[in-house]
Amino acid sequence: MLQKLTTAITEMNEKEAVAIAEKLLNNGTEPLEVIEACQKAMEVIGRRFSAGECFIPELILAGDMMKQISEKAEPHLKQDVAVKKHGRVIIATVEGDIHDIGKNIVVSMLDANGFDVLDLGVDVPVAKIVETAKEFKPSVVGLSGLLTLAFDPMKAVVAALEEEGLRKNIKVMIGGGMIDEQVRQYTGADTFGANAMDAVIFAKKWTGGKQNVG
Amino acid sequence: MSDKTETELLYEAREKRFNDAVSLKKPDRVPIVSLTNFFLTRYGGITDKEAMYDYSKMREAWLASIKKLDWDFVPGIFTFFPGKVLEIMDSKALKWAGHGLGENILYQYIDKEYMLADEYDEFLDDPNGFVVTKFLPRVCGIFKPLGELLPIPWLASGYTAPVLGATLAGLPHYAEMMEKLIEAGKEMTAYNIHQAQLVQDAKEMGYPMTAGSYSVAPFDSISDFFRGLNGTMLDIYRRPDKLKAAVDYVAPHVTQFAINYAAMTGNPRVVIPLHRGSGAFMSDEQFAEFYWPGLKRLLLDLIDAGLTPIPFFEGDMTPRLKYLAQLPPGKVAGHFDIVDKKKFKEILGDKMVFWGDVPGSLLVTGKPQQIKDYVKALIDMFADTGGLIIDGAVEGVPPESKPENVEAMTEAVREYGVYQ
Ligand code: B12
Numbered sequence: 001m002l003q004k005l006t007t008a009i010t011e012m013n014e015k016e017a018v019a020i021a022e023k024l025l026n027n028g029t030e031p032l033e034v035i036e037a038c039q040k041a042m043e044v045i046g047r048r049f050s051a052g053e054c055f056i057p058e059l060i061l062a063g064d065m066m067k068q069i070s071e072k073a074e075p076h077l078k079q080d081v082a083v084k085k086h087g088r089v090i091i092a093t094v095e096g097d098i099h100d101i102g103k104n105i106v107v108s109m110l111d112a113n114g115f116d117v118l119d120l121g122v123d124v125p126v127a128k129i130v131e132t133a134k135e136f137k138p139s140v141v142g143l144s145g146l147l148t149l150a151f152d153p154m155k156a157v158v159a160a161l162e163e164e165g166l167r168k169n170i171k172v173m174i175g176g177g178m179i180d181e182q183v184r185q186y187t188g189a190d191t192f193g194a195n196a197m198d199a200v201i202f203a204k205k206w207t208g209g210k211q212n213v214g
Numbered sequence: 215m216s217d218k219t220e221t222e223l224l225y226e227a228r229e230k231r232f233n234d235a236v237s238l239k240k241p242d243r244v245p246i247v248s249l250t251n252f253f254l255t256r257y258g259g260i261t262d263k264e265a266m267y268d269y270s271k272m273r274e275a276w277l278a279s280i281k282k283l284d285w286d287f288v289p290g291i292f293t294f295f296p297g298k299v300l301e302i303m304d305s306k307a308l309k310w311a312g313h314g315l316g317e318n319i320l321y322q323y324i325d326k327e328y329m330l331a332d333e334y335d336e337f338l339d340d341p342n343g344f345v346v347t348k349f350l351p352r353v354c355g356i357f358k359p360l361g362e363l364l365p366i367p368w369l370a371s372g373y374t375a376p377v378l379g380a381t382l383a384g385l386p387h388y389a390e391m392m393e394k395l396i397e398a399g400k401e402m403t404a405y406n407i408h409q410a411q412l413v414q415d416a417k418e419m420g421y422p423m424t425a426g427s428y429s430v431a432p433f434d435s436i437s438d439f440f441r442g443l444n445g446t447m448l449d450i451y452r453r454p455d456k457l458k459a460a461v462d463y464v465a466p467h468v469t470q471f472a473i474n475y476a477a478m479t480g481n482p483r484v485v486i487p488l489h490r491g492s493g494a495f496m497s498d499e500q501f502a503e504f505y506w507p508g509l510k511r512l513l514l515d516l517i518d519a520g521l522t523p524i525p526f527f528e529g530d531m532t533p534r535l536k537y538l539a540q541l542p543p544g545k546v547a548g549h550f551d552i553v554d555k556k557k558f559k560e561i562l563g564d565k566m567v568f569w570g571d572v573p574g575s576l577l578v579t580g581k582p583q584q585i586k587d588y589v590k591a592l593i594d595m596f597a598d599t600g601g602l603i604i605d606g607a608v609e610g611v612p613p614e615s616k617p618e619n620v621e622a623m624t625e626a627v628r629e630y631g632v633y634q
Binding site: 012014054055056057060061064096097098099101147148149151152178179180182183185186195 | 309314315316319320322324325443444447448450451452494495496497500573574575576578579580612613614615
């Protein structure tokens, strides 16, 4: 049944996936196992996306299925069992830019892949990102921006993290419509990603081994 | 001896240069035609906010920049909105300089479901009624009273129409809406006078305007404006037939709009920014099923009407080149963002001009020499057919571009772009 759930998600059979998940949960299957089956599906979809075998509609639909199922699983979760997280990531669209579609897909993919993600929203000032980084202690800060006006604020975030002595423990990744290697160099970020799966791949690489219990 | 003035001759020569490149005949020199917007006003010394609020400053800055850069065409002005009009109309879908954004920040659109998933039937049953009573109040605050209109046939009686119309107009909130509309109309007219003056001034300087009309792909019309990205991407799976029906409904209208607009301005070039059809958004099968039929029909109908479509292919179009090869050669002025240029040459090299491509990231963060090298490489690559027009990728030159980089792009054309 769990395998069937994974397949229903990867095959984009929304109704079937949700129905199977409901049945599993009502039959007393561990909710964590149900969520893991979803995460397995997300990994497959992520791989297909990176390989150019599926696209934005599939990412968004899969993310939505995962969300529906997680919400159904929530009440079944025992209080004392914590979901193991890969590591902490802060995501923000930088100051001046109010675009959130790309950022939201990145957040939902990181979330589906087991990261503890703090989403600061859009038009986020440099100082707020740095302050939050001090408290939340993420391993990765991801900055999103669709427009060229995002380049300078991204550069400012990297510089401010450096100044505060936080860069030793925090990797910075950037992404969004116009971001490329040229912009990575300009901003001083560690890497840039062309899509949401890149964000997952980098975050996994950088948090590899470390498992925070959230 | 011709009795044309020197500027008239210049105007014709510039138009011919562009048209030659589009029809893949070698012009005298590689044309440089940009579709930029706020770069020109910033380069002319004013902020984005000033550009949206002070129409004469905007026009002067625009012309000063044109004079300095001496490109072949003057960029169109569709992408400017008068800030005051947005304020009076109480735009809910935009944020702009001084209104939710800083003084020197490009205006931005809020992508949202302005039509909800369960409203497709209502839209398809009565598109005009839906737009008037549901859509407009959501995107412009002043149209809120329209949300209360009963179905329009209710007004349709020769006996009662006069008094019902007048009754509505007498209600305080309708009266207020109409007063504001009149105010917005006056403001828009003031703005339009400056725009018309700008076109005239440019002409007297010997420059054609890049475009005189505008349209959108039918799919984008539904996706950008009605259902949003999330909405349409889910609709592809959850309600594909309704999505297709809505796209089909708008198709003839986006064409007619563009034709009417071109007739009004007398300029045959139609700019069409394309959003959700690129390689990153959907699969080839989804493109073929949902996107391409409407776009193809739009492009062919515009060509039939004697117009030159300028599709801005935003995002990576490489996987779609094979579809573009179905279009008649030399008729479409394709403007490209990201594309595998080798594949382009292979598939479209003898069919479509290659316009754009100089990366925005380079114009904003690079050095003049990098830009020159980039442009030279483009010229070398396309010199065999002459099917090349220089500009930044898609939107053209981003507002944040370094002036010296844009100047370098311009110089490179004059330095390397003269055909032997
Ligand atoms: C759809 C679109 C629109 C739509 C909707 C925009 C919106 N508000 O959401 C509409 C029609 C409203 C629009 C309007 C305009 N647009 Co527009 N638009 C686009 C387009 C085609 C796609 C953007 C998009 O939604 N992508 C889909 C999402 C899912 O992708 P994404 O945000 O890039 O995110 C993905 C990756 O980048 C990555 N990612 C994102 N963040 C992060 C973060 C990290 C850490 C990592 C690793 C990865 C990552 O993962 C995401 C998922 O895979 C782009 C071109 C492009 N190809 O990007 C132009 C583009 C953004 N637009 C542009 C312009 C110029 C405009 C206008 C100004 C046009 C005009 N002159 O009027 C207006 C207004 C500005 C605005 N955007 O609001 C320019 C911006 C240029 C610039 N100077 O910055 C672009 C880049 C086109 C271009 N090349 O010229 N636009």
